[in-house]
Amino acid sequence: MSDYSGFWVFVEQIDGKISDVGLELLSKAKHLAEEKNTYTAGILIGDFSEDEAGKLFLHGADKVFLFSHEKLKNYYSLAYSKLITSLVKREKPEALFMGATPLGADLAPRVAAQLETGLSAHCVDLRLGEDGILEQIVPGFGGTMMAIIVCPEKRPQMATVMPGVFKKEEFGKNKGEVVKEVVNLSDEDFVPRIVEHRVKEMKTVPLEGANVVVCGGYGMGSKENWQMLEELARILGGAVGATRPAVDEGWAPEDVMIGQSGKIVRPKLYIGAGISGVMHHVVGIQDSDIIVVINKDPNAPFFEVCDFGIVGDVTKVLPVLIEKLKERLTQ
Numbered sequence: 468m469s470d471y472s473g474f475w476v477f478v479e480q481i482d483g484k485i486s487d488v489g490l491e492l493l494s495k496a497k498h499l500a501e502e503k504n505t506y507t508a509g510i511l512i513g514d515f516s517e518d519e520a521g522k523l524f525l526h527g528a529d530k531v532f533l534f535s536h537e538k539l540k541n542y543y544s545l546a547y548s549k550l551i552t553s554l555v556k557r558e559k560p561e562a563l564f565m566g567a568t569p570l571g572a573d574l575a576p577r578v579a580a581q582l583e584t585g586l587s588a589h590c591v592d593l594r595l596g597e598d599g600i601l602e603q604i605v606p607g608f609g610g611t612m613m614a615i616i617v618c619p620e621k622r623p624q625m626a627t628v629m630p631g632v633f634k635k636e637e638f639g640k641n642k643g644e645v646v647k648e649v650v651n652l653s654d655e656d657f658v659p660r661i662v663e664h665r666v667k668e669m670k671t672v673p674l675e676g677a678n679v680v681v682c683g684g685y686g687m688g689s690k691e692n693w694q695m696l697e698e699l700a701r702i703l704g705g706a707v708g709a710t711r712p713a714v715d716e717g718w719a720p721e722d723v724m725i726g727q728s729g730k731i732v733r734p735k736l737y738i739g740a741g742i743s744g745v746m747h748h749v750v751g752i753q754d755s756d757i758i759v760v761i762n763k764d765p766n767a768p769f770f771e772v773c774d775f776g777i778v779g780d781v782t783k784v785l786p787v788l789i790e791k792l793k794e795r796l797t798q
């Protein structure tokens with residue numbers, strides 16, 4: 468175990484643009500490394516110059532391991548996992564983090580399996596325990612409690628974290644070491660190949676970055692009732708989010724699901740209607756400035772985390788709220 472040191476991050480890129488989640492994880496890794504008196508490193512794979520790789524220093528990397536080749540511009544499961552696995556075997560970091568993104572969800576288990584180590588998916592926090600061992604925090608038991616996961620016998624410990632869980636920080640540092648790695652791959656490592664990469668265009672205000680988020684849960688009851696949320700969001704210039712059961716019911720698309728396995732939001736105002744408030748959802752909204760909850764059950768756990776709570780039926784409360792806000796806006 469003592470051979471392993473350093474907190475590492477695989478920094479994902481899409482179309483040559485470095486994703487924020489990698490920089491958020493590097494920022495977190497920097498704090499963990501300082502606490503443990505060790506170093507941080509980023510793994511960057513793509514078609515990048517050493518100068519571009521050096522941009523990771525600002526966000527907390529002490530070292531960057533760069534695999535640069537034009538064939539690596541797009542993500543290839545086999546090629547990327549092979550490069551990371553051999554590098555990690557050689558360098559022995561104590562922890563390796565990746566984004567809980569579609570790419571990370573494909574790559575992280577492959578790497579973990581090849582390294583024969585554990586992987587904690589969708590962590591909502593990473594911290595050091597009293598013994599200095601990394602603790603990976605994941606909501607468990609239906610979201611009613613937080614599970615602390617440690618990997619006592621295998622290194623590196625691996626974790627994936629959703630975009631937005633940690634803040635991207637700048638440390639005012641522009642020096643470090645870029646280690647240019649040799650790309651040793653064969654044609655077989657580039658199957659399956661990506662045929663096309665499409666970016667979905669959003670017609671509504673995107674959840675990320677919205678100042679107001681109106682979110683509905685299973686208690687909304689129907690697709691017709693859901694329209695009240697869309698109207699409320701329109702009036703407030705905000706975005707609509709959903710819990711998993713609301714998505715499962717088909718009232719909202721999956722890409723607006725908020726929570727541990729959905730998006731993380733930090734709006735100025737969050738309004739949650741017909742939502743019970745288990746940890747799986749709460750972790751996605753808890754950093755909102757003001758949290759308003761509407762639920763007909765006065766004992767709903769969501770009332771414990773809100774700033775303002777309205778005990779009432781959404782079908783009665785929402786129409787009044789919409790009407791009053793419309794009146795205000797036309798005054």
Ligand SMILES: Cc1cc2nc3c(=O)[nH]c(=O)nc-3n(C[C@H](O)[C@H](O)[C@H](O)COP(=O)(O)OP(=O)(O)OC[C@H]3O[C@@H](n4cnc5c(N)ncnc54)[C@H](O)[C@@H]3O)c2cc1C
Binds near residue numbers: 712767
């Ligand atoms: C590994 C894992 C990951 C998960 N990830 C996520 C995630 O990212 N996001 C997520 O949301 N969930 C996630 N879940 C699911 C999560 O555990 C909960 O099941 C879910 O968040 C509950 O959604 P809900 O509050 O809409 O529904 P419910 O728990 O069914 O709550 C509905 C609430 O509506 C209230 N209500 C009912 N009718 C009315 C009415 N007419 N007026 C007012 N209030 C009413 C009820 O009192 C109740 O409190 C995950 C689960 C697992 C196991």
